[in-house]
Amino acid sequence: MIRETHQILGDSAGTSHELTMIRFRPDQPTAKIYLQAALHADEQPGMLVLHHLITRLEQAKKKGLLKAEIVLLPLVNPLGMTHLAFGTHRGRYHPVNAMNYNRHWPDLDALIHQDSEDLSHVFSNNPDENQRLIRQIVKSKLEAQTPVTALERLRHMVMMEAYDADMVLDLHCDDDALNHIYIVPQLMPDYQDLSDWMGSAATMTAEDSGGGSFDEVWPGLWIKLARRYPNVAWPKPVLSATLEYRGLDQVAEEMNKQDADNLYQFLVGRGMIDDHPLTPPSAPPALPLTALEYLRADRPCLMIYHLPLGSIVQKGDVIAEMLEIEGEGAFTTKRPLKAGTDGVLFALNLTKLAWPDHIVAKIAGRQPLEGKGVNLLSD
Numbered sequence: 001m002i003r004e005t006h007q008i009l010g011d012s013a014g015t016s017h018e019l020t021m022i023r024f025r026p027d028q029p030t031a032k033i034y035l036q037a038a039l040h041a042d043e044q045p046g047m048l049v050l051h052h053l054i055t056r057l058e059q060a061k062k063k064g065l066l067k068a069e070i071v072l073l074p075l076v077n078p079l080g081m082t083h084l085a086f087g088t089h090r091g092r093y094h095p096v097n098a099m100n101y102n103r104h105w106p107d108l109d110a111l112i113h114q115d116s117e118d119l120s121h122v123f124s125n126n127p128d129e130n131q132r133l134i135r136q137i138v139k140s141k142l143e144a145q146t147p148v149t150a151l152e153r154l155r156h157m158v159m160m161e162a163y164d165a166d167m168v169l170d171l172h173c174d175d176d177a178l179n180h181i182y183i184v185p186q187l188m189p190d191y192q193d194l195s196d197w198m199g200s201a202a203t204m205t206a207e208d209s210g211g212g213s214f215d216e217v218w219p220g221l222w223i224k225l226a227r228r229y230p231n232v233a234w235p236k237p238v239l240s241a242t243l244e245y246r247g248l249d250q251v252a253e254e255m256n257k258q259d260a261d262n263l264y265q266f267l268v269g270r271g272m273i274d275d276h277p278l279t280p281p282s283a284p285p286a287l288p289l290t291a292l293e294y295l296r297a298d299r300p301c302l303m304i305y306h307l308p309l310g311s312i313v314q315k316g317d318v319i320a321e322m323l324e325i326e327g328e329g330a331f332t333t334k335r336p337l338k339a340g341t342d343g344v345l346f347a348l349n350l351t352k353l354a355w356p357d358h359i360v361a362k363i364a365g366r367q368p369l370e371g372k373g374v375n376l377l378s379d
């Protein structure tokens with residue numbers, strides 16, 4: 001196991017941020033796997049999952065079972081760890097520019113064609129060679145960049161590590177939720193085993209969620225290249241997904257250890273680790289992200305949830321009541337919050353106070369909903 005500690009110069013004078021990478025590298029790696037957690041720095045379950053995965057990988061390395069290089073960044077966003085204020089920690093948005101840390105990641109296809117190059121003459125009939133070539137170009141384009149801010153330096157370092165990975169897994173969590181996954185549709189159902197091993201209550205697909213999230217960068221490059229150069233031999237898109245490990249408070253030794261064991265078994269099943277393969281219980285098939293219903297409060301209220309996570313609901317079912325806390329109905333009137341679609345209730349809120357437009361529940365439906373627009377993510 002190799003521990004790499006990088007210093008990222010901060011934006012404020014006299015500060016820097018520490019980024020730790022843990023690397024396992026067999027002599028002849030057959031692939032590269034990149035895992036990160038806490039990009040939203042206030043989401044800690046993934047950190048503990050990766051801690052346990054590191055322990056499993058150390059054992060596998062000692063036994064000579066590792067086939068792939070595996071690099072783990074259990075705290076990929078040290079910038080977001082600095083937001084301690086008023087007795088609490090926030091880590092979702094960058095205070096300097098209010099940007100969500102998991103938005104506005106670059107489009108690599110656009111990056112390598114930024115000067116309108118036509119690369120069609122450089123490709124061969126070999127998809128692996130074409131992949132190597134594209135990765136070299138991506139690398140050279142990244143190396144030519146000069147990041148200026150601490151956030152740009154961090155992103156640059158992360159991209160320089162992830163650009164040549166064959167699997168890129170980004171561990172997050174929701175507020176109060178069951179395990180679920182966001183992934184591009186081109187990877188499903190090929191990676192149903194990832195959903196199965198994670199025990200994903202809802203696996204939701206969108207090629208472009210409208211937010212430029214980290215997981216869409218990696219398969220997106222190959223999907224766009226295949227469209228741009230349809231006659232070239234391309235490899236399958238790189239596996240990448242956002243793995244949502246339940247809710248903010250779901251940091252627990254045994255539970256997250258089991259999550260790590262499951263992730264380990266997924267890698268075994270994919271031939272990345274030469275250990276005994278097991279069979280996972282099956283998870284539901286993937287559904288389009290456009291079928292995800294966000295239920296929102298319309299005024300300040302107190303949420304009284306009636307249905308637990310995992311409830312299978314039908315349109316019109318009452319999920320919660322909203323106790324009014326101002327005006328004529330304050331503290332006497334409760335209004336029902338009803339499901340607007342059929343599906344599984346997979347996310348609620350830990351904090352029961354709600355306000356206008358605040359998302360208070362999520363249902364993974366089966367049918368695409370109308371009026372979703374281009375931005376399919378919550379914020």
Ligand SMILES: [Zn+2]
Binds near residue numbers: 040
């Ligand atoms: Zn997140």
